[in-house]
Amino acid sequence: MLHLVLPLLFSLSPLLAWGSGYLALTGLLAAICLPLLEIVIGPRSAAPSPRWGAQFPRLLMIVVISVCFGLAFAADSMTWTALFALSLSCGYVMGGIGIVLAHELGHRRALIDRALSRLLLLSIGFGHYAIEHNRGHHRRAATREDPATARKEEGFWTFLPRYLVGILRDSIRLSTEQKIVINEAFALIALSTMLFISLFYFLDVKVGAFCILQSTVAILLVAAIDYVEHWGLVREEINGKPERIGPQHTWDCANYCSDLILFNLPRHASHHLEPSLNCDALYRSSESPQMPLGYAGMALLAMIPPLFKYVMSPRLPRSS
Numbered sequence: 001m002l003h004l005v006l007p008l009l010f011s012l013s014p015l016l017a018w019g020s021g022y023l024a025l026t027g028l029l030a031a032i033c034l035p036l037l038e039i040v041i042g043p044r045s046a047a048p049s050p051r052w053g054a055q056f057p058r059l060l061m062i063v064v065i066s067v068c069f070g071l072a073f074a075a076d077s078m079t080w081t082a083l084f085a086l087s088l089s090c091g092y093v094m095g096g097i098g099i100v101l102a103h104e105l106g107h108r109r110a111l112i113d114r115a116l117s118r119l120l121l122l123s124i125g126f127g128h129y130a131i132e133h134n135r136g137h138h139r140r141a142a143t144r145e146d147p148a149t150a151r152k153e154e155g156f157w158t159f160l161p162r163y164l165v166g167i168l169r170d171s172i173r174l175s176t177e178q179k180i181v182i183n184e185a186f187a188l189i190a191l192s193t194m195l196f197i198s199l200f201y202f203l204d205v206k207v208g209a210f211c212i213l214q215s216t217v218a219i220l221l222v223a224a225i226d227y228v229e230h231w232g233l234v235r236e237e238i239n240g241k242p243e244r245i246g247p248q249h250t251w252d253c254a255n256y257c258s259d260l261i262l263f264n265l266p267r268h269a270s271h272h273l274e275p276s277l278n279c280d281a282l283y284r285s286s287e288s289p290q291m292p293l294g295y296a297g298m299a300l301l302a303m304i305p306p307l308f309k310y311v312m313s314p315r316l317p318r319s320s
Contacts, residue, residue: 003050003260007060010034010261011097014089015067018074023082026089030096031300037257038294044256051280052263054110057101061116064098065123068214075210076203087210091217094124096296099222100262104279106130118188124215125196127188128171129222136170138275142235142249143242152232152316155305156224163223224299228291229268232316245272247287248317254284255294262295289315 010029017025068090075083098120106117121127133148140146147166150159168185175185200208233249235242253266269285270277291298292311301308 003052004056006257006261007097007263008063011060011064011067011093014071014086014093017089018071018086023085023089026092027085030092030296034257034261034296035294035300038255038297041255041257043254047256049280049283050260050264053280054113057104057263057279058112058116061098061101061105061120064093064101065120068094068098069123069211072199072207072210072214073203075206078206080206083206083210084213087213088217090210091214092221094120094214095218095221096262098124099126099129099218100265102130103133103265104263106134107275108278122188122192123195123211124218125189125192126215126219126222127192128185129167131171131174131185131188132167135174138272140242141245141272142230142233144234146230148226148230149233150227150231152313154231156227156302156308157305159227160220160223163226164219221299224302225265225295227302228295228298231312233289247273247285248289250285250288251291252285252288253291253293253295253298255291258294258296266291266295289317 010026013026013029017023071086071090075087078086102117102120105113106121108114117130118127121129137146137148140149142149144151147163147170150156150163154162168189171185172183175183178184196208196211199211229251230249231251233251235245235249237243247269250269250272252269255266258266263279264282265271265279267282267284269288270282273285292315293301301311
């Protein structure tokens with residue numbers, strides 16, 4: 001039951017924070033409780049693999065969208081201090097649960113799954129991420145041409161602008177290569193822009209500001225996760241082309257708590273080796289370099305580049 005309860009409680013935490021008046025609740029969970037829980041629970045390789053099925057990720061996605069945008073529409077009655085605190089909370093849920101679900105559903109074949117994925121990404125101005133991730137990152141991960149692969153010499157704050165510009169540029173290029181009338185990336189960016197303008201114009205400045213802030217935090221968080229998943233790993237070139245991607249090109253994370261709350265995302269090597277697998281079927285890879293912490297702890301560690309490199313550099317494979 002933990003694999004159902006943990007992500008649900010975290011998704012509801014901004015609503016609980018708003019209702020209780022303790023606006024720091026989600027931040028406390030994300031920055032302190034979850035990293036500690038990851039350390040306490042640890043790997044637990046003998047534990048049964050979590051199973052969510054097809055319906056729970058869809059239902060939780062609806063919960064995330066409802067909670068985060070429901071609170072946004074209540075922003076006009078908040079003080080600016082409360083608005084700022086609560087938008088940060090919603091942003092962490094949008095990034096930590098919402099984009100993880102969007103990533104999972106975006107790889108599935110069912111139309112409802114892909115529609116929910118695009119709806120969430122569109123609502124935070126990051127719809128073009130799905131284009132680059134599915135059609136670009138999976139082909140070029142662990143190469144210098146991939147904007148989502150962090151180089152060994154890059155700290156997170158150096159990686160971030162290259163990542164954001166690269167995701168945008170490559171999504172437009174990939175959309176242009178499709179011979180259809182409408183460029184998909186431009187269309188998604190235009191829809192997100194219209195959404196944010198409408199929120200400011202038709203509702204309230206505070207509602208628009210809330211959505212902008214929560215979107216910024218969500219995108220910052222997914223950038224941190226992308227940063228740690230391939231940092232410093234490089235595929236060798238063979239006859240001018242990158243070698244076939246293997247488990248050694250992706251950081252894996254054998255942390256049971258992270259598996260439970262993030263729908264097995266830490267089993268990232270298996271996702272790259274077999275992208276068609278849904279979250280229930282992902283498996284751990286002992287051949288991959290291993291993260292020392294769960295994903296909540298790694299996201300925080302990434303924000304402090306000197307400490308991140310001090311901890312992670314000794315764990316890099318010698319060939320990288």
